[in-house]
Amino acid sequence: MSSDLNDQMSSTTGADAIDVAIAKGIDFDGSPIPAEKLDLYNKVMGLEAGRQRSGVSNTMRSRIVRIGAKHIAQDELNQMLVDAGFAGLKDKEIAFYYGAK
Numbered sequence: 001m002s003s004d005l006n007d008q009m010s011s012t013t014g015a016d017a018i019d020v021a022i023a024k025g026i027d028f029d030g031s032p033i034p035a036e037k038l039d040l041y042n043k044v045m046g047l048e049a050g051r052q053r054s055g056v057s058n059t060m061r062s063r064i065v066r067i068g069a070k071h072i073a074q075d076e077l078n079q080m081l082v083d084a085g086f087a088g089l090k091d092k093e094i095a096f097y098y099g100a101k
Contacts, residue, residue: 061086069097 011017012028022041025033053059061081068077074097078089 057086065089065093065097069093074098 011020017028021028022033022038025038027033064081064086065077068080072080074089074094082088
């Protein structure tokens with residue numbers, strides 16, 4: 001791969017790619033993110049940053065479900081959660097992430 005292609009792929013992949021782009025104020029296509037969108041995003045993220053957390057394990061499970069549902073079949077993700085000691089998928093999670101689209 002060329003260096004430019006590697007740079008572009010590394011800037012649009014990985015868990016922090018969105019945060020890096022937002023911090024730069026530049027979308028993946030190179031266009032600037034409008035100030036109004038950045039302002040609203042930063043306001044809401046500021047509110048979230050001040051929220052009391054309920055526990056690391058709960059947050060881990062939520063992230064696993066939210067992200068895992070994009071990549072892993074329902075039955076497999078459910079079994080993986082149970083095998084890891086988390087609660088299996090809840091009916092509302094199944095409906096939201098795996099329901100009819």
